[in-house]
Amino acid sequence: MEIKMDLISEDKINSMGSTEKLRFILDGVKSGNIVILEGGLTSEEQMKLIELTMTEVSDDFPGIEISGYQAKRSFFNLRRKPRLTVIGPAKVMRTIKKDKDLISAVVSAV
Amino acid sequence: MKLRKRRKGILSRLLRALFFRKVPAKIGIYGPPNAGKTTLANTIIHTFVDENEDIGVSTEVPHETRRAVRKEGVLIDLKSKSVQNPYLNVSPDSNVTSTAEQKPREGKSKLKLDIVDTPGLATKIDFHDFMAFGLEEKEAKKRAKEATEGVIEAIKWLDDIDGVLLLMDATEDPYTQTNIVIIGNLEARSIPMIVVANKMDLAEAAPQRIADAFPQHTVIPISALKGENMGELYMEMARRFR
Numbered sequence: 001m002e003i004k005m006d007l008i009s010e011d012k013i014n015s016m017g018s019t020e021k022l023r024f025i026l027d028g029v030k031s032g033n034i035v036i037l038e039g040g041l042t043s044e045e046q047m048k049l050i051e052l053t054m055t056e057v058s059d060d061f062p063g064i065e066i067s068g069y070q071a072k073r074s075f076f077n078l079r080r081k082p083r084l085t086v087i088g089p090a091k092v093m094r095t096i097k098k099d100k101d102l103i104s105a106v107v108s109a110v
Numbered sequence: 111m112k113l114r115k116r117r118k119g120i121l122s123r124l125l126r127a128l129f130f131r132k133v134p135a136k137i138g139i140y141g142p143p144n145a146g147k148t149t150l151a152n153t154i155i156h157t158f159v160d161e162n163e164d165i166g167v168s169t170e171v172p173h174e175t176r177r178a179v180r181k182e183g184v185l186i187d188l189k190s191k192s193v194q195n196p197y198l199n200v201s202p203d204s205n206v207t208s209t210a211e212q213k214p215r216e217g218k219s220k221l222k223l224d225i226v227d228t229p230g231l232a233t234k235i236d237f238h239d240f241m242a243f244g245l246e247e248k249e250a251k252k253r254a255k256e257a258t259e260g261v262i263e264a265i266k267w268l269d270d271i272d273g274v275l276l277l278m279d280a281t282e283d284p285y286t287q288t289n290i291v292i293i294g295n296l297e298a299r300s301i302p303m304i305v306v307a308n309k310m311d312l313a314e315a316a317p318q319r320i321a322d323a324f325p326q327h328t329v330i331p332i333s334a335l336k337g338e339n340m341g342e343l344y345m346e347m348a349r350r351f352r
């Protein structure tokens with residue numbers, strides 16, 4: 001079985017509204033893709049994504065796996081800027097090792 | 111719009127902090143499934159309310175708690191004898207006694223809080239996991255559904271919470287996305303938090319790993335089950351949530 005990866009640019013993500021963005025990600029993941037976001041999601045967006053995911057968990061969609069780097073606070077900007085976020089179907093993706101600057105995940109076809 | 115809503119949240123929190131000190135702060139116990147949230151809530155209630163009262167059931171099955179439960183008006187008394195040793199079975203460990211010497215100042219030793227035990231937060235809920243604990247398929251699916259609702263409820267409760275005890279199982283890797291997301295949200299909303307490294311009674315417990323993963327936060331190691339080091343946690347709660 002093949003697994004598709006979608007690498008989404010920051011510009012594309014920023015062009016979407018918050019609901020549209022989460023819908024776009026979850027639709028991708030529900031159809032079995034690994035979605036990688038340049039620029040990433042904020043913690044608040046990730047919490048919203050978890051909430052949305054929970055409303056759509058079913059017998060054959062147990063949920064998602066998220067991995068990402070912790071947001072960085074730039075010197076001039078008080079807002080924390082998220083970096084990269086990876087979201088995949090929990091059925092196929094599993095994070096095996098993760099620290100501040102390295103994420104190791106396995107993807108296995110079911 | 112989103113930003114304004116959040117600012118209002120911070121403002122009303124501030125106003126409440128300034129003028130409505132009579133209303134006890136609502137302290138949410140958050141964390142991943144099985145961290146020991148209900149065990150901790152029960153230990154707090156046994157110590158300060160009634161040793162026979164439980165807020166909920168604690169088991170080794172994840173997502174045991176699937177509804178948030180609030181216990182109102184728990185009076186934390188730092189001078190209470192039982193604070194140091196609620197179950198009278200703790201060895202007088204040297205690091206446990208350190209806080210006993212730090213006597214709280216007169217009149218500052220009591221603190222009334224609402225304690226909210228929340229369902230464990232997770233990004234996935236697979237009914238097969240419940241079947242592995244011996245549940246029938248139908249029952250496991252029902253439980254999975256309730257567990258998803260529990261996660262949503264825990265997230266919604268964040269809007270009403272004034273402080274958080276973020277519980278982690280000290281025998282497990284703390285640097286998980288769920289922990290990072292909870293911390294990020296609390297920081298964004300300026301909700302005060304204490305990171306609690308639970309299950310320190312187990313040989314594999316490594317509270318230092320938690321402290322290393324989240325260096326910007328206070329980490330208190332405890333055993334909610336054995337009642338170890340609870341005095342230090344209550345002291346920190348009094349400092350942080352007053």
Ligand SMILES: Nc1nc2c(ncn2[C@@H]2O[C@H](COP(=O)(O)OP(=O)(O)OP(=O)(O)O)[C@@H](O)[C@H]2O)c(=O)[nH]1
Nearest residue numbers: 144145146147148149168169173174175230334335
């Ligand atoms: N050894 C040890 N076990 C603990 C401790 N605290 C909790 N446990 C055990 O961990 C398991 C989970 O405890 P709970 O209190 O149900 O955990 P929870 O965080 O409420 O879990 P959910 O409600 O499912 O999210 C139970 O088997 C507890 O007995 C502790 O300090 N030490």
Ligand SMILES: [Mg+2]
Nearest residue numbers: 147148174175
């Ligand atoms: Mg519980």
